[in-house]
Amino acid sequence: MSTIQDVARLAGVSVATVSRVLNNSPSVTAETKDLVNETIKKLNYQPNLLGRNLRRSQTKMILVLLPNISNPFYAGIVKGIEDVAHKNGYNVMLCNTDSDVSRERIYMDLLRNRLSDGVIFMAPEVNKEELTEIGKLYPVVQCCEYKEGASVSHVSIDNFSAAYKATRHLIGLGHKRIGFLGCQNTFISTIQRENGYKKALADHDIPFDQTLVKYGDYGFTSGVRAGKQFMAMKERPTALFAISDMMAIGAIKSAKEEGLRIPEDLAVVGFDNISFAAMYDPMLTTISQPKYDLGCAAMDLVLRRIRGELDQPEDLFLEHEFIIRESTVK
Amino acid sequence: MSTIQDVARLAGVSVATVSRVLNNSPSVTAETKDLVNETIKKLNYQPNLLGRNLRRSQTKMILVLLPNISNPFYAGIVKGIEDVAHKNGYNVMLCNTDSDVSRERIYMDLLRNRLSDGVIFMAPEVNKEELTEIGKLYPVVQCCEYKEGASVSHVSIDNFSAAYKATRHLIGLGHKRIGFLGCQNTFISTIQRENGYKKALADHDIPFDQTLVKYGDYGFTSGVRAGKQFMAMKERPTALFAISDMMAIGAIKSAKEEGLRIPEDLAVVGFDNISFAAMYDPMLTTISQPKYDLGCAAMDLVLRRIRGELDQPEDLFLEHEFIIRESTVK
DNA sequence: TTGTATGCGTTATCAC
């Protein structure tokens, strides 16, 4: 493993000159530049970024914390983050938190320990105080899910109006008994989606019925369970709005097992437009978040913060899209 | 941002002592230890790992290169890798390669630049020479997919016998015209799965028919396309073995659209047991790789190599499991 | 245009 010293010695120049060539400083003759580059090749020299990073006190590395990589929803977002990062000379490292606070803190330490230049939270578990605190010291951005009240930038869609639109779609199809499949967590998106559902009902003179509301954990199995509960009701719903595609698909599965036809006997709307939504039978009506753009915007915010162009936390809202497929309209 | 110097000064000790406390060296009095720890807390001091890493010339960081994180197959493997890594004081960073060699090389540079202590390839794109070369210099392990002939450790299942088992299952159900949905890449697993299919046919006196072989890219859409081609045949197959669950599901989708019943009119076997396999309608018969264990084993190999306990590349084969579900047996 | 010298924050070797 050769160092910059070895290159300097063999080329007969100083380490400063080699360093200049490495960072292609303009103030170096073409000949010496060639000479140095040759020597670098000859020695198969690779700069040790540990030294460079310490000296520059930056790593060109961005942390992305996800609850779990297996959720296909995150794939598109990560792509956006990566594209913007790479375009700006940054690398991204994805980290599974398993929705575990302690795991999240370990990764936040990487930031405090200067092993990363910034972090993007996909679904922060730490409370808003802790988030605000680290956000003051380092470049931190929340993407999609976010803690309201934390003084930290975030980018997301307008979940309230998305849920409103989904519910209104079902109402427009003539449904009166519309089930809601949500989650019992403190994410603002969750709450806003439930609020959007309720508001749409109210605006169309459909009385809210608490028995039509069930909760899951975003996952397939919880969707199946909730679906069974809905099917077991004396007066079961004729339509269903689930705040995740996975839960929507789970509910459809259990409805089909009961012999119900989708959408004739039960119309279903999901949320997220995961790739599987268009593969399922029936194809799922859902709300599509601009995943790629959300990722790009989040990474942009981090970069602006790193560069000191952002003195105030910024809240960005991107447009969503409502996609009508077989699960609501034949 | 306080440094070890600040702590030393405020505590009235030397940086050496502070460093000893940080690395809990035994040779330090309980009182000075307490004193230092108090000062650390008072200053809210966080050791700068950039300095430590340079000094120790290690990062406690492992790179995991995946073709794309959206493939649910990788989730379980990554979990295994992470668990073993964390247990040993290592962090893992996941990196999307998009099956792009140049992207892969960028991440390999992180290894050469000492920003990572080792790397696990999930599906190497670089050729075996390049792989061998970097494997000689650094701790490198291949997981699941691997380049044969590269002198680099790997861990995987026995793809030949898995494919053999899948095909034999279909034969046992009475099928004679069994389609094969593979891929045209150079991965050894791909080739072995096709060979296993052929061998099973031969062993049961079913002549191999090239028209019953189609190729895709592991993805859903390519499965749909191949499915349509199969359905369009004069004498279409009554069973299908796809080397990925996504392709299997795609093929089922197009078969169902043609009005075929699964498994009565077409029995289908997939490969990988991704989480969707059990969610789909019908639930998919498939081969389950021991994802978690594969990840653990791969990380173990990296660690042993880092510790110098591995002087020879090692090839590990783990057991797989054949899971029979609705798509082949009602 | 190039070289010298210093320091980034830490660990570890050597004294005491």
Add this chain to the structure above:
DNA sequence: GTGATAACGCATACAA
């Protein structure tokens, strides 16, 4: 048991 101090590999201010 503790303290000076020299590295680790690199970038850069300053000098020449």
